[in-house]
Amino acid sequence: MTASRAGFTVLGFDVDPDKITAIDAGRSYIDAVPDAVLSSERQAQRFFATSQFERLGECDVIAICVPTPLTRHREPDLSFVSNTCQQIVRTLRRGQLIVLESTTYPGTTEEVMKPILETSGLVGGQDFFLGYSPEREDPGNRDFETSTIPKVVAGDGEAASALVSAFYGAVVKTVVPVSSTRTAEAVKLTENVFRAVNIALVNELKLVYERMGIDIWEVINAAKTKPFGYMPFYPGPGLGGHCIPIDPFYLTWKSREYDQPTRFIELAGEINTAMPRYVVDRLAEALDRRLGKALSRSRILILGLAYKKNVPDIRESPSLRLMELLLERGADVAYHDPFIAEVPRTREYGHLKGRRSVSCQPDEISGFDAAILATDHDAFDYQAIARHVPLVVDTRNAFAARGITADGIVKA
Template sequence: MDLLKKLQRVDATIGIIGLGYVGLPLAIASAKAGFSVIGFDVDDSKVERLYAGQSYIEAVSGADLETTAKRCAWTVDFTQLASCDVIVICVPTPLNQHREPDLSYVEDTARVIANHMTPDTLVVLESTTWPGTTEDVLKPLLAESGHALGQEIFVGYSPEREDPGNTTYRTQTIPKVIAGDGPEAQAMMEAYYGAVVETIVSVPTPTVAEAVKITENIFRSVNIALVNELKLIYDEMGIDVWEVIDGAATKPFGYMPFYPGPGLGGHCIPIDPFYLTWRAREFDVPTRFIELAGEINTNMPHHIVHRTREVLDLAKGRGLNGAKLLLVGVAYKKNVSDMRESPAMRLMQLFEEAGSSVAFIDPHVPNIPPMREYGMFEGRAALEPDAIAEAGFDAVVIATDHDDVDYAALLALGCPVVDTRNAIAKRGLDMVNVTKA
């Protein structure tokens, strides 16, 4: 089989559709492995920046772009898919306004591939989705190309496992779950990903691989919901949940620490569990546990707003209406610029709906980018650090515990601090005026 031999010789052209947090690192890793790469995106500004050697995500450096420049091409011209031996789909899979799966990006991409692909091509879906998507959605759309599936066109699924900001595990070092639709596709998947990453984990079918990804993220969602609920309970008992977790984490077996926060962010955990709950309805199977976890995590921003109102009432005899608040961190997790599903944006919205004016600081986010649900905040600029002391804030709310923040300077403002991440205590600073929330 010509394609398999080309992959085994690392002599194939890899097309990566979607140059975001998943696609761009995979493109660079593929180029470093020796493959020729064509990266596709609908955003021509990304293409321009990549050709200028400017990366827009932390996982890929300018040096990475420079060292792989001879093997990488970037384009918005999808007709070039015809020259690709492997096409990897790395496009978003969000929820719609009814919290149901929105596969429009995957479907549109599959139709574009079908229009331009040539025989002897492997198409891989990496986007997170419900179990059965590759079989029920992707394959029928690719069949519209007129090429025979399993003979001329081969299909596989490999869930992305990127973790923005994680300096220990990168694309090449994270074990990669792979599954091909049939033995020929499986051999191609193993040849491609085996050359790109250190460890591959083969599972029997794409549906199993899709379920693996969903299971990983539901595990995290449920456990984060548990500690969020424990936090609410222990708060009423006067018990510090972070101290409880630190104590429990000393057990060398049977326990894994998870930590509370102001809500869930990132593309995976707030979204992926609902893909399974939606799919389960087709089989008339209840998903009460998963849905309860989602409800708890979704309600956490409301809890933070309530606690901030209580703190202001106690400290200043006023509520949120007319209050000036400083929100510390708007990225969804520490030390990254990733804004996807950030709970900080929901906090900003709730605070302003309550009549507060909200400014923010974030060393990784100078301006709030376009966001589907928070268009009203697009372009809002971070407050410069030297302007904080003069702003006269009524309270500080720590939403994201970036390392590159002067927390001592925040305490020096003398106003109440609502800490949703235990950032102050973790740094051994004075807890006067600090409320853990």
């Protein structure tokens, strides 16, 4: 939509025909793009959608924004990037600019994409041009939009660099050129490794301070009053989203090629991955001490399935892992999320598919023995939850932040 509003004629491609059908009907399936914006660009004949690969030959610029997940062995899965490039080869023509936006390890653009595209017989940097420009988005954050977020750009060679800068410079307010696609790939990884490591740090501090009888949230709130040398990060039930739980492992994998260990990053991953189990253990302990009830005989409500508040996105959500752990321990588990009516199929948690969000009315939630506040959606009625659920394990400090106190609220 940003490119369309900048004056370009834009073709949106997806292999899922249902998405194309929705767009053709004027329905946006992306929360950040209202239906009215989509309809306006379509009516202006600037935006079209297709699921036909052969139409990619019409485009002067192709931006690849496909998933880059991990395998079960935590190794990069670049199959979506490779398959997309193999399809582009069928219609690749002279003068086209191909830009990867997906997060990946340094070297992907040159080592993976370029050889595939050159099977067309065309030469990169001469017949077609390659670039890398990582996506920067913060779902649910209304303070920023695509056009106002500085865009890191790089090309494979001088001509490609000039083309990438020219294209994105016409779409967003600020472009940040760097010397190579490897550098641009490293920029994105660095941003997300920074967040993953610091979140792991506060998660570990939470465990330490809990043993000492110190509230980590009070510590952070006081520490962040320092106007220099400190940036607040917050603990939680684990990491979610399509970036922070995954991207650091792209770097750890690639670093093995250079015989360089990444102990700090790997330790952060271990700490963050362990947080859902810690939350479940805290819940089991609280049920036993406060209600005299075993977890295996309890009804548990998970509040929030999304990985962060006020968005309908469950990618890598720790809530799914929480649900799985609770079921493994014999609990009767349900969830409520105003943004997610039903658990969709996921790569790791296909067995949870089809579970539906339950009502959060007082007469419904009072039937649960305990709730885990996993995602602090603003839409929750926190007063009602505190009043009608006997035990609440709050992983986000959401109740205290709203001035709500009750004997049944336990921080975790």
